[in-house]
Amino acid sequence: MNSTTEKRIALISVHGDPAIEIGKEEAGGQNVYVRHVGEALAQLGWEVDMFTRKVSLEQDSIVQHSEHCRTIRLKAGPLEFVPRDEIFGYLPEFVENFVKFQVKNGINYQLVHTNYWLSSWVGMELKKIQGIKQIHTYHSLGAVKYNTIDNIPLIASQRLAVEKEVLETAERIVATSPQENQHMRSLVSTKGNIDIIPCGTDIQRFGSIGRDAARLELGIAPEAKIVLYVGRFDPRKGIETLVRAVNESQLRESNNLKLIIGGGSTPGNSDGIERDRIEQIVNELGMSDLTIFPGRLSQDILPTYYAAADVCVVPSHYEPFGLVAIEAMASGTPVVASDVGGLQFTVVNEQTGLLAPAQDVAAFANAIDRILLNPEWRDELGKAGRKRVETKFSWDGVANQLGELYNEILGQTAKELEPALLTK
Ligand code: UDP
Numbered sequence: 402m403n404s405t406t407e408k409r410i411a412l413i414s415v416h417g418d419p420a421i422e423i424g425k426e427e428a429g430g431q432n433v434y435v436r437h438v439g440e441a442l443a444q445l446g447w448e449v450d451m452f453t454r455k456v457s458l459e460q461d462s463i464v465q466h467s468e469h470c471r472t473i474r475l476k477a478g479p480l481e482f483v484p485r486d487e488i489f490g491y492l493p494e495f496v497e498n499f500v501k502f503q504v505k506n507g508i509n510y511q512l513v514h515t516n517y518w519l520s521s522w523v524g525m526e527l528k529k530i531q532g533i534k535q536i537h538t539y540h541s542l543g544a545v546k547y548n549t550i551d552n553i554p555l556i557a558s559q560r561l562a563v564e565k566e567v568l569e570t571a572e573r574i575v576a577t578s579p580q581e582n583q584h585m586r587s588l589v590s591t592k593g594n595i596d597i598i599p600c601g602t603d604i605q606r607f608g609s610i611g612r613d614a615a616r617l618e619l620g621i622a623p624e625a626k627i628v629l630y631v632g633r634f635d636p637r638k639g640i641e642t643l644v645r646a647v648n649e650s651q652l653r654e655s656n657n658l659k660l661i662i663g664g665g666s667t668p669g670n671s672d673g674i675e676r677d678r679i680e681q682i683v684n685e686l687g688m689s690d691l692t693i694f695p696g697r698l699s700q701d702i703l704p705t706y707y708a709a710a711d712v713c714v715v716p717s718h719y720e721p722f723g724l725v726a727i728e729a730m731a732s733g734t735p736v737v738a739s740d741v742g743g744l745q746f747t748v749v750n751e752q753t754g755l756l757a758p759a760q761d762v763a764a765f766a767n768a769i770d771r772i773l774l775n776p777e778w779r780d781e782l783g784k785a786g787r788k789r790v791e792t793k794f795s796w797d798g799v800a801n802q803l804g805e806l807y808n809e810i811l812g813q814t815a816k817e818l819e820p821a822l823l824t825k
Contacts, residue, residue, distance in 0.1 A: 409448040410807055411510040412439055413520040415495060416485045417540075418453040420464040420472040422665075422697065429633050430724045431516055431540045434600055436466075441601075441800030443470035447807070450510075452499060454491075456482050475499060484671070486554045488519055496526045512811055514575075514803075516540055518560050521567040528570070534810050535571040539564065541721050542581070544588035545742070549637060549719040568593040572810050575803070577722040578746035596806060599746070600722045601799035604791055607704050607731035615708035624657055626773045629710035629734075631663045631698060631725045634675035639716035639739065639760060641682055646716075646765035648686045652773060658691055663706060665697025707732035711779055712772045718759050720744050727794045730754070730786030735779055737768045747794070753786035 412419075412435050419436035421428055439449045448469050455462065455474035464472040475498040478491030503509055514536045515524035524535040543560040547553050568574055568585060569592045576582035576597045585595060616623060628647055632638050640662060652658040662679065666672040676694070683692045698706055707713060713729035715738040722743035726736045730747070736754035738744040750756045755771065757764035772779050 407448070407511075408446055408807075408811075409508070409510065409512075410442065410450070411499075411513045412449065412451040412516065413453075413499075413513055413523055414451065414516040415454050415477070415492070415519045415523060416488055417516065418456070418472065418474070419451045420453075420466070422699075430600070430722065433724055434538075434540070435516055437601065437603070437796045438800055438803060439470050440466060441796045442804060443467055444797075445800055445804050447804065450508075454478075454483075454488070454495065455480060473502065475502065485517075485519065486556045489522070489556060489559060492519060492522055493526075496523055496530070499523065499527065500530065512536065512807055514538070514807075515567075518543065518563050518567070521571070522563050525563075525567060525570060534813075535567070536573045536575060536806065536810065537567050537571045538575045538577065539581070539585075539721065540577075542584055542589065545584050545719055545721075546637070565590050568595075572813075573806060575806070578743040580742050580745055581721055584742075598799060598802045598806070599794055600724055600727070600743075601794050601796035602724060602727045602731050602790060604731050604795045606700075607707060607728050607790075608733060608787055609704055610708045612708055612733075615705045618705055619709050621659070621709050622657075625659050626652055626655075626657045627659050627661060627710045627712075628769060628773075629661045629663065629706060629713045629729075630716075631703065631706065631713065631728070632715075634664055634666045634672040634679065636675055637718045639718050640675075640679050642716040642760050642762055642765055643714050644679060644682050644686065644688065644692070645762040646714075646769060647691075648688060649762060649766035650773070651770050658773075660688070660692045661695060661706065661710070662692065663695050663698040663703075703728065704732055707734050710734050711776075712737055712754075712769055714765070714769065715739065715744060715748075716759070716765060717741065717744070723747060726754075727790050730783075731790040731794075733780075733783040733787045735772055735782035735786060737765060737772065747789075749785070749789065753782055753789050 414435045417431035419432050439451045443449045451472045454477045458480050462474050477495035512534045513524050515521045516538050517540045521537045527533040568590045574595045576595050577600050582595050582597055647660045666676040707729045713734050713736050715726050717739050720742045726747045729736050736748050738748045739759035740756040741759050748754045755768040757768045
């Protein structure tokens with residue numbers, strides 16, 4: 402195999418380090434996606450290098466995950482945490498260090514898969530410098546997100562321009578749901594090539610434990626009614642809607658109802674501020690006895706939490722995909738989710754869970770109660786959810802589709818290079 406057809410891929414995720422702990426402010430679905438896609442591609446025979454920004458001197462510059470998969474941390478700006486909306490100015494240094502890394506290691510990447518708009522800019526620069534081919538996954542679209550929040554950040558116009566340019570210039574855009582595809586076409590540009598390849602989940606790990614065993618392990622009574630949230634503390638996640646909905650549940654006065662709000666936070670950071678706000682609402686509503694904040698849930702303990710729950714709620718105002726929904730479904734637990742974005746694709750209303758209008762407290766309360774009050778139906782929904790994830794959302798299936806796409810683009814690259822090689 403020569404260097405142009407070699408199965409080598411660089412995944413770039415500037416702000417979402419695939420090698421760190423998940424569940425905090427800047428570490429969520431994107432980190433999980435890049436890490437799992439990377440590992441699954443390596444299993445399929447790809448040489449996978451995942452690039453991210455180094456945020457402290459103590460962090461290793463290279464983390465080897467398996468023989469053919471590693472995370473490489475490049476310096477770009479100060480060696481400290483920088484919120485994603487403030488990273489753009491440091492990207493030229495990221496590009497410079499990416500190029501230096503290649504020179505130093507004798508590597509010349511033909512193809513880069515970029516993640517989130519910041520990394521897309523890096524990919525577009527590399528295209529100009531070395532003619533690299535680019536595949537891009539947005540993970541979140543500014544054009545959609547800015548419609549759902551009150552405080553539009555200063556970086557917004559830059560982001561919208563970059564998101565349009567990458568859609569029009571990348572070899573291929575990967576939309577993770579038909580809904581995201583539609584948003585790109587209606588809100589960003591009608592130009593450019595889009596493929597739909599969903600996010601995935603670990604179907605061996607999620608679903609490996611049953612409800613009774615999970616409850617025993619967590620010390621939860623068999624008769625308890627458990628409503629579960631998993632995710633970052635971010636106002637767009639709609640945790641407030643969930644808390645208010647549980648407060649309106651018909652089971653509110655029974656001693657069995659419990660609300661578990663899982664996710665990490667750092668005091669003083671934006672997620673710490675949101676957690677304080679949610680705790681305050683819990684206290685104001687007199688719900689502190691029935692609400693549990695277990696903090697960040699490691700990927701090892703998560704399957705047990707999902708399995709122990711009667712229902713998992715994803716009340717986001719906006720959700721490009723929503724890994725939590727498919728993790729819960731893989732664990733056999735029905736999902737009540739906002740009727741938005743990727744959740745409309747993953748959750749089949751009345752079959753694997755229920756969809757409710759975002760921010761509609763009464764609708765969420767009603768949906769949660771319908772499931773809590775009917776354990777047989779809960780189990781049916783749970784089984785159908787598991788089946789849906791098995792057939793559509795396993796990481797292996799997702800990595801297979803991505804691998805085929807990479808091969809297609811690399812094949813085109815090899816063809817384009819052929820005449821030049823022949824004249825040598
Ligand atoms: N997560 C976790 N521990 C936590 C909270 C979240 O491991 O305490 C993981 C969760 O399992 C999921 C990811 O973080 O894989 C969140 O992804 P999602 O797409 O739902 O939301 P995002 O964070 O990308 O907005």
